[in-house]
Amino acid sequence: MTDPNFDLHAQLEADTVPLVDWPLARLLLMNDRRFPWIILVPRVSGASEIFDLPASARTVLWREVDAAASKLKAETRALKINIGALGNIVRQLHIHVVARNEGDGAWPGPVWGSGTRIPYEAGRLKALTTQFAAMLGSAPS
Amino acid sequence: MTDPNFDLHAQLEADTVPLVDWPLARLLLMNDRRFPWIILVPRVSGASEIFDLPASARTVLWREVDAAASKLKAETRALKINIGALGNIVRQLHIHVVARNEGDGAWPGPVWGSGTRIPYEAGRLKALTTQFAAMLGSAPS
Numbered sequence: 011m012t013d014p015n016f017d018l019h020a021q022l023e024a025d026t027v028p029l030v031d032w033p034l035a036r037l038l039l040m041n042d043r044r045f046p047w048i049i050l051v052p053r054v055s056g057a058s059e060i061f062d063l064p065a066s067a068r069t070v071l072w073r074e075v076d077a078a079a080s081k082l083k084a085e086t087r088a089l090k091i092n093i094g095a096l097g098n099i100v101r102q103l104h105i106h107v108v109a110r111n112e113g114d115g116a117w118p119g120p121v122w123g124s125g126t127r128i129p130y131e132a133g134r135l136k137a138l139t140t141q142f143a144a145m146l147g148s149a150p151s
Numbered sequence: 152m153t154d155p156n157f158d159l160h161a162q163l164e165a166d167t168v169p170l171v172d173w174p175l176a177r178l179l180l181m182n183d184r185r186f187p188w189i190i191l192v193p194r195v196s197g198a199s200e201i202f203d204l205p206a207s208a209r210t211v212l213w214r215e216v217d218a219a220a221s222k223l224k225a226e227t228r229a230l231k232i233n234i235g236a237l238g239n240i241v242r243q244l245h246i247h248v249v250a251r252n253e254g255d256g257a258w259p260g261p262v263w264g265s266g267t268r269i270p271y272e273a274g275r276l277k278a279l280t281t282q283f284a285a286m287l288g289s290a291p292s
Binding site: 058059060061068069072073076079080083090091092093094095096097098099101110117118119120122123 | 264
């Protein structure tokens with residue numbers, strides 16, 4: 011189902027750190043301390059829209075998105091999870107899963123296009139990467 | 152799977168016109184002439200997050216979202232489809248499917264929180280409702 015020659019888009023590579031690979035998607039932590047933010051990238055070359063994927067892969071992708079969303083909400087006790095697949099700027103198919111709370115830096119608007127990414131301090135990034143990789147654990151069944 | 156007592160949230164009711172009911176979701180046309188924009192609302196009371204739905208309903212919901220996205224792209228020949236489930240303001244679970252093009256009123260940012268909704272002229276709204284209901288047709292299998 012995945013492509014052994016899959017390459018992550020340079021912009022996603024620059025803005026994130028890898029957390030874990032599930033059967034279809036690579037899960038990334040967005041390096042932006044303003045919001046707990048995970049990105050799922052199906053390891054499939056050339057996909058831009060979700061409906062570019064075969065139906066079997068779409069089913070797996072949404073199962074992985076739902077699982078990541080549920081785990082992120084439980085871990086962060088966020089008020090609301092925001093899910094988005096935009097791709098207006100980075101065309102490689104990727105799905106955002108963001109933990110939102112009243113009073114966060116973009117509330118109640120979307121995080122996309124809101125202000126400028128603020129990277130985590132190095133030690134915090136390392137700790138959060140370990141924490142989120144453990145939170146995500148193995149793939150959803 | 153759906154709730155016979157389901158009520159559409161007043162804000163969604165005010166901003167949209169109904170297009171068609173698929174097995175799980177009610178599909179609505181956002182009355183905003185800036186963007187071709189469909190909203191899917193699962194006819195389930197009390198759902199806010201997608202993972203509030205049972206797994207069987209989530210599978211149907213995403214299949215319906217993917218079908219709406221694919222049909223909207225084909226119909227509008229849009230450059231990119233944006234999919235979003237936010238719910239920061241209207242907590243009733245709903246999924247946006249929006250046709251985007253370079254140079255539209257929010258490009259390349261998200262449509263959510265961007266400017267103010269501009270309703271269609273009445274005749275245009277009626278024609279587009281008919282066109283989109285026909286485009287959506289029966290439920291995806």
